[in-house]
Structure formats: structure tokens, C-alpha cells
Amino acid sequence: MKFNDDSGFIIRMFHVYKRYASKNALIDINLDISENEFLFITGPTGAGKTTLLKLLYLGEPASEGQILVGGRSLSRISRRQIPFLRRKFGVIFQNYKLIPTKNIFDNIALVAEAVGTKKRLIQKKVKSVLRAVGMEEKLKAFPPGLSGGEQQRVAVARAIAGNPGIILADEPTGSLDAESARIIFDLLKGLHTRGATVIIATHDTELIRRTGGRVVLLEQGRLKMSTIIPKLS
Amino acid sequence: MLRFFKRAIQDILANRFLNTVTIISIALSVLIIGAFALFFINANAVINFWTKGIRIMAYLEPDIPDEKISEIKQKIQRTEGVRDVRFISKEDALELLRIQMKEQASLIDNLNENPLPNAFEIHGRTVIRNWEKFEALAQQIQSLPSVAEVEYGQKWLGKFINIFNLFRLTGYAMSCLFFMATVFFVANTIRLVLYSRHEEIEIMRLVGASESFIKDPFYIQSLIQGSVGGMIGLGVLFIGFKFVIGDWIVDIWGWKLEMNPNFGFPISDFQIRFLSPEICIGILAGSMFVGWVGCHLSLRQFLKL
Ligand SMILES: Nc1ncnc2c1ncn2[C@@H]1O[C@H](COP(=O)(O)OP(=O)(O)O)[C@@H](O)[C@H]1O
Numbered sequence: 240m241k242f243n244d245d246s247g248f249i250i251r252m253f254h255v256y257k258r259y260a261s262k263n264a265l266i267d268i269n270l271d272i273s274e275n276e277f278l279f280i281t282g283p284t285g286a287g288k289t290t291l292l293k294l295l296y297l298g299e300p301a302s303e304g305q306i307l308v309g310g311r312s313l314s315r316i317s318r319r320q321i322p323f324l325r326r327k328f329g330v331i332f333q334n335y336k337l338i339p340t341k342n343i344f345d346n347i348a349l350v351a352e353a354v355g356t357k358k359r360l361i362q363k364k365v366k367s368v369l370r371a372v373g374m375e376e377k378l379k380a381f382p383p384g385l386s387g388g389e390q391q392r393v394a395v396a397r398a399i400a401g402n403p404g405i406i407l408a409d410e411p412t413g414s415l416d417a418e419s420a421r422i423i424f425d426l427l428k429g430l431h432t433r434g435a436t437v438i439i440a441t442h443d444t445e446l447i448r449r450t451g452g453r454v455v456l457l458e459q460g461r462l463k464m465s466t467i468i469p470k471l472s
Numbered sequence: 473m474l475r476f477f478k479r480a481i482q483d484i485l486a487n488r489f490l491n492t493v494t495i496i497s498i499a500l501s502v503l504i505i506g507a508f509a510l511f512f513i514n515a516n517a518v519i520n521f522w523t524k525g526i527r528i529m530a531y532l533e534p535d536i537p538d539e540k541i542s543e544i545k546q547k548i549q550r551t552e553g554v555r556d557v558r559f560i561s562k563e564d565a566l567e568l569l570r571i572q573m574k575e576q577a578s579l580i581d582n583l584n585e586n587p588l589p590n591a592f593e594i595h596g597r598t599v600i601r602n603w604e605k606f607e608a609l610a611q612q613i614q615s616l617p618s619v620a621e622v623e624y625g626q627k628w629l630g631k632f633i634n635i636f637n638l639f640r641l642t643g644y645a646m647s648c649l650f651f652m653a654t655v656f657f658v659a660n661t662i663r664l665v666l667y668s669r670h671e672e673i674e675i676m677r678l679v680g681a682s683e684s685f686i687k688d689p690f691y692i693q694s695l696i697q698g699s700v701g702g703m704i705g706l707g708v709l710f711i712g713f714k715f716v717i718g719d720w721i722v723d724i725w726g727w728k729l730e731m732n733p734n735f736g737f738p739i740s741d742f743q744i745r746f747l748s749p750e751i752c753i754g755i756l757a758g759s760m761f762v763g764w765v766g767c768h769l770s771l772r773q774f775l776k777l
């Protein structure tokens with residue numbers, strides 16, 4: 240996916256604040272993210288990682304400041320255009336957010352349908368993304384019948400079903416065993432190789448140390464540090 | 473579109489009880505409103521039938537020259553609410569009388585002067601809805617110069633029409649009430665379905681589904697509720713109608729419906745009719761509209777759009 244932005248940044252945040260009734264979840268965040276970047280957002284629980292991701296796809300509006308996605312200011316996006324903004328993102332939610340009453344096929348077909356994939360192509364699309372995460376055998380299963388790792392993989396499959404340019408992954412390896420975590424992480428790496436911008440929120444510093452890359456550290460809603468960590472060899 | 477239809481059907485099947493209740497409530501409303509319509513349309517026809525012959529007779533003063541008569545005729549013709557005017561000269565009137573009296577015609581022959589006045593026979597437009605207007609018209613004609621007297625029939629009919637109009641108003645009010653009650657019912661069903669699926673709807677939004685993608689199945693669902701309820705209501709009304717006018721005799725024991733065309737229920741030579749296809753379609757469209765409005769209200773409230 241191409242965006243027309245002279246800056247070359249796919250996402251820009253200027254003095255962004257997010258206030259909830261009782262506290263400030265994000266304070267004066269300034270952050271630029273380039274196209275095809277592989278970026279970690281890290282920090283302790285409650286630092287504001289999930290909130291930062293939410294602001295990007297307009298899961299919530301920022302309280303103050305400006306956010307540009309593909310050169311467009313989110314504060315100027317109308318209600319009707321919000322679905323189009325969201326289709327630029329493939330979000331892997333922390334709690335998966337799969338629809339428990341629909342089977343795996345329908346969960347993913349929903350996204351393909353919603354973004355307007357032609358009916359005869361939907362079947363193909365769903366099967367191909369499920370194959371990519373190694374879940375093509377579980378088409379007919381329902382989310383509650385799957386293990387955490389399997390649900391996480393389905394969540395990844397759904398996130399990529401709409402061919403998004405940006406992948407947002409919230410604690411993608413959070414509650415998984417080492418094996419499942421590795422599969423998921425390799426998937427994300429693969430998407431990055433194929434051109435996607437990948438943003439991962441995680442408090443798993445071990446994961447970051449193993450992989451290396453650009454890391455943004457949040458603490459109590461403030462951006463404390465942005466640095467490149469070399470890959471451990 | 474077809475997918476939305478499929479999703480709507482799935483929703484209805486998944487919430488069978490709720491949908492059945494809603495469809496029954498729509499059917500009941502259609503039944504009651506349809507029964508009202510049936511009654512009023514037929515009563516209307518009866519009154520029209522009775523009032524078809526109603527006319528105003530305007531009797532003229534004696535010794536009015538012919539050109540004055542045609543002037544008056546034009547005046548009457550131009551009066552609002554007049555459909556047609558016919559001049560009946562006193563000679564014509566006498567001739568009519570002679571024919572009517574037959575045996576006693578010699579009585580008339582014995583008259584050495586025609587005692588009858590010249591007259592106009594005036595038919596008004598649509599008496600039925602506005603007895604007052606009809607009376608006003610008579611009054612207006614009465615006030616014309618050279619008109620000695622006006623006469624118009626059946627004052628009781630005027631009273632009857634007024635009472636009928638009062639009934640009609642009640643009918644409208646009741647229909648409105650049922651309309652609102654049904655909208656409320658549909659809105660509640662949709663609201664409950666929305667509530668039971670709010671998580672799913674939230675997820676669809678987060679993955680970029682457009683509002684119409686989310687909402688259309690609900691609209692289709694409510695339109696299905698409306699049309700099915702409407703058809704059931706009209707069907708029951710039709711069956712009830714057939715029983716009441718006695719077209720069908722039921723053999724309860726054999727569960728056999730028998731058509732019996734000879735056993736009618738005529739009022740003199742007037743025939744009661746069921747609602748015309750146009751009105752049936754109108755009622756069906758109305759019940760679908762009710763579904764749509766109910767759905768729209770709860771979607772607006774629930775999705776805050
Ligand atoms: N909807 C909300 N209402 C009120 N406070 C919230 C809400 N969402 C998050 N917060 C608060 O904002 C802070 C940041 O939360 P979050 O972004 O989830 O942190 P992280 O993902 O880094 O663990 C926390 O203190 C949290 O309690």
C-alpha cells in the first residue's frame with residue numbers, strides 16, 4: 240500500500256495526549272514511523288502501549304495533538320471515513336477479539352467481506368491466510384474450542400486478510416508458550432519482509448533482545464527513549 | 473445484497489422467539505387496522521350508495537322570464553360544489569306528475585292553471601365527506617334572487633354522516649396508536665438482537681466494516697418481519713371476512729372448507745367487498761415501513777449514529 244506523504248513517514252505523532260477521566264494515559268508523545276519499519280513499543284504494564292495503538296486506528300480519539308496516517312490528519316477524518324482508515328491496519332488485539340459465535344472461516348471471511356473482497360474470491364482468500372498461519376485444518380472450529388496459541392494465530396490470519404499496509408500487534412506473544420510465540424513472531428517477520436510496516440507492543444524484553452531493531456520505551460504515558468538495539472547473535 | 477439477506481435470515485432463525493413475537497404483533501396491528509379500513513371503506517360505499525340520489529331542488533318564483541332563468545342556471549352552474557344542473561320547467565313537472573299519478577291524471581286535466589313552479593335539479597359533488605358543505609351549498613342557492621325555496625332530502629343522513637365521520641377519526645387515532653405500538657415492538661426486538669451481538673458489532677467496526685455493512689442485515693430483518701407480519705394479518709383478515717359474509721361454510725368435523733356462493737350477505741343490492749389490491753399493497757408497504765422505522769430508531773440509539 241502506498242501513501243502520498245512527502246515526509247516519507249507513514250505515521251507521525253505530534254504532542255499527542257490521551258486523557259481518561261482519572262488519569263493521563265499518554266503525555267506529549269512525538270513519534271515518526273517510516274514505511275516498512277519494524278518497531279517495538281515497550282514499557283511496563285499500564286505505560287500506555289495499548290492506548291497508543293488504539294489512537295492510530297481511531298479505536299479512540301486523541302485528547303490533544305496531531306496524528307497523521309499516510310499524511311492524513313486523523314482529527315479531520317469523518318465518521319464515514321473511519322472504516323477506510325481502519326482497513327489500512329491489520330490489528331492483532333491483545334485479547335484476540337474473535338467472534339465466539341462464528342466459526343474460524345466466518346470470523347475471517349467477515350473481514351474479507353467488510354473490505355469488499357469479491358464473493359467468489361473470499362473462500363480462496365480465507366483459506367490462503369489460514370494456510371499462512373498453519374490453521375487451514377480448523378476452518379469449522381469455533382474460537383472457544385481453540386488453545387490460546389491457536390486463537391492468536393487465527394487473529395493474525397484475520398489481521399492480514401484485508402491486505403493491510405500496517406500491522407499492529409498488541410502483546411502478540413504475551414500468553415503463549417515458546418513454540419507458539421516463535422511461530423507468531425516469524426509470521427510477523429515474514430509480513431515485514433513482504434513490505435508491511437509492523438508495530439509490536441510488548442513488555443517482553445527478552446523477545447526484543449533476541450530480535451533487535453528500533454525500540455520505543457514508554458513509561459507512565461511518556462515516551463522515554465527511542466533507540467536501536469542490535470540483534471543478539 | 474444476497475449475503476446480507478442470508479445474514480438477516482440467520483439472525484431471524486437465531487432469535488426465533490423474539491421474531492415470532494414481533495411478527496405476531498405486526499400481524500395483529502395489521503389485522504385491526506385492516507378491519508377498520510374494511511369497515512370504513514364498505515360503510516363509505518354504503519353511504520355513497522344512499523346519497524347517490526341526493527339532490528337539491530330549487531324552486532323558482534313564478535313569472536320569471538326565460539333569459540333570467542338561463543342566467544340563474546349559469547349562476548348555479550358556476551357555484552362551487554355543483555356537479556350538474558338541470559332545468560325542469562313547470563310544464564315538464566306537470567307532465568311527470570301526470571305520469572306518476574296515472575289513474576288520477578284526470579285531476580290534473582281539470583286544473584285550469586299549472587300550480588307547479590319552475591325548478592332546477594342540482595347535483596353536488598361528493599356529498600359524503602362534507603354534509604356541512606352540502607348544506608351550505610343549498611343555503612347559497614336559496615339566497616340567489618328569484619329562488620323561492622330549496623329542498624333537499626334526508627336530514628337524518630346528514631346526522632349519520634357526521635357520526636360516521638366521528639368514527640372515522642377514532643379509526644385514524646386507533647391506527648396511529650397501533651402504528652406506534654408496533655414500531656415500539658420492532659424497535660425492541662432489534663434492540664435486543666443488537667444487545668446480544670454488541671461485541672460482534674464492535675469487532676466488525678474495529679476491523680473496518682462500514683456502517684451499512686453492519687446495519688443493512690438489520691434493516692432487511694425488519695423488512696422481512698414487516699412483510700411477513702403484514703401478510704399474516706391480511707390473510708387472517710381475509711379468512712375472517714369470508715366467514716363473516718358467509719361465503720365459506722366450515723364443516724368443523726371434516727375440516728372442510730366449502731365455497732357457497734348462494735349464501736350472500738347483501739345490504740339491499742349492495743355488495744360488501746374486501747379491501748382492494750391497491751389497499752392491500754398499501755397496508756403491506758405500511759407494515760414494512762413500520763419495520764423499517766422501528767429498526768432505524770433502535771439502530772440510531774444503539775449505534776449512536
Ligand atoms: N478505557 C480506559 N478508561 C480509563 N483508563 C484507561 C482506559 N484504558 C486505559 N486506561 C488506563 O491508561 C493507562 C495505560 O493503559 P494501557 O494503554 O492499556 O497500558 P499498557 O497497554 O501499556 O499496559 C493505564 O493506567 C490504564 O489503566
Ligand SMILES: [Mg+2]
Nearest residue numbers: 288289333409
Ligand atoms: Mg496493553
